[in-house]
Amino acid sequence: SQTIHQWPATLVQPVGSPLSLECTVEGTSNPNLYWYRQAAGRGLQLLFYSVGIGQISSEVPQNLSASRPQDRQFILSSKKLLLSDSGFYLCAWSAQGVGTEAFFGQGTRLTVV
Amino acid sequence: GNSVTQMEGPVTLSEEAFLTINCTYTATGYPSLFWYVQYPGEGLQLLLKATKADDKGSNKGFEATYRKETTSFHLEKGSVQVSDSAVYFCAQSNRDDKIIFGKGTRLHILP
Numbered sequence: 373s374q375t376i377h378q379w380p381a382t383l384v385q386p387v388g389s390p391l392s393l394e395c396t397v398e399g400t401s402n403p404n405l406y407w408y409r410q411a412a413g414r415g416l417q418l419l420f421y422s423v424g425i426g427q428i429s430s431e432v433p434q435n436l437s438a439s440r441p442q443d444r445q446f447i448l449s450s451k452k453l454l455l456s457d458s459g460f461y462l463c464a465w466s467a468q469g470v471g472t473e474a475f476f477g478q479g480t481r482l483t484v485v
Numbered sequence: 486g487n488s489v490t491q492m493e494g495p496v497t498l499s500e501e502a503f504l505t506i507n508c509t510y511t512a513t514g515y516p517s518l519f520w521y522v523q524y525p526g527e528g529l530q531l532l533l534k535a536t537k538a539d540d541k542g543s544n545k546g547f548e549a550t551y552r553k554e555t556t557s558f559h560l561e562k563g564s565v566q567v568s569d570s571a572v573y574f575c576a577q578s579n580r581d582d583k584i585i586f587g588k589g590t591r592l593h594i595l596p
Contacts, residue, residue: 404582415588416529416574423582431583462529466584471517471536474576474584476529 374399378463378477385484391436391450393480395463398444403465405446406474407438410460422446423468458484487512491575491587498565499595506560506590508549508575516577518542518551518558521586523572532560532573567594 378395385391397403407419418431420438428438435454439447446463460481464474492507510516520532520542533542538553547562558575575587 406584408586416576416586418583418585421583429583464529464584466578466582468582470580471534471578473519473531473534474529474578475531478528 374465374475376463376465376475376477378480380480381478382481383483385453385482387455387484388452391448391453391457391482393448393461393463393482395446395448395477396444397465400444400465400467402443402468404468404472405440405444406464406466407446407448408462408464410462410479416462420448453484455484458482487516487577487579487583487585489575489577489585489587491573491590493588493590494572495591495593497593497595500567501564502594504560504562504565504569504592506573506575506592508558508560508587510556510558510575510577512556512577512579514579515553516579518549519576519578519584520547520549520558520560521574521576523574523589525571529574565592565594567596570594 375398406421408416422440462479463477466472466474488511517536519534521529522532533544535542535551541550549560572589574589578584
C-alpha cells in the first residue's frame, strides 16, 4: 500500500534562517506531488506541484521554493524565513491520470519567531 | 483561472439536522470534483468524489452531485451526528493535474 511521510511534525525557526521540509512517498511510482499551506480563513493554498522529476510548477510568488530530486521525494525550502511563512504545511500525492484524488501527509506546523 | 468557492463557516447545527454545504467551481473543461474532511487533530482525507457530470458521490451518509449546468457540487447529509464535526473542503482537479481547494467550512454539531 502507498504511504506518505512528512517531517518534521513541528518546527520553530528564527526569522532569516533557512528551511527544508521533506516529503517522501512509498508504494507507488511517478506520482504527482504537491505542497499546500493551510492558514486560518484561507483554506488550503496550493504552493507547488510536480508531475515528474525536476518539473516544478509554482502557484504563488513567495519566499519559498520546491525541488524534486527523486521520483518520490519532494522538498520545500527557503533561504531566509519571514514571519509570514508561519503556517501549517501539507504534502500530498496523487496518481497520474484524470480524476485521481490526493492523499495527504500529517503536516508540519512551522512557527517563525 | 480555475477556482473553488464554498460557503463561509462556521456552520452550527443540532444533531439529526439536515446539512448542506454549498460549493461552486470555475474551470476550463470538465474537472473532477472532491469533498475532503479534516477531523480535529487529524490530516485531510477524501470523503467522496465525482468525475463527470451528473455523477453522485456518496460516503458515510454524505452525498454530492456533480451539476455541470450550475457548476456546483453541494455536500448534503440527511441527519448529522456529533461525530461529523470537522472542517470540510471542496476541491477540483483538471487535466493539468493541479488539485485546487476551497477555503473550507467548519461544521459544529451540537448534541
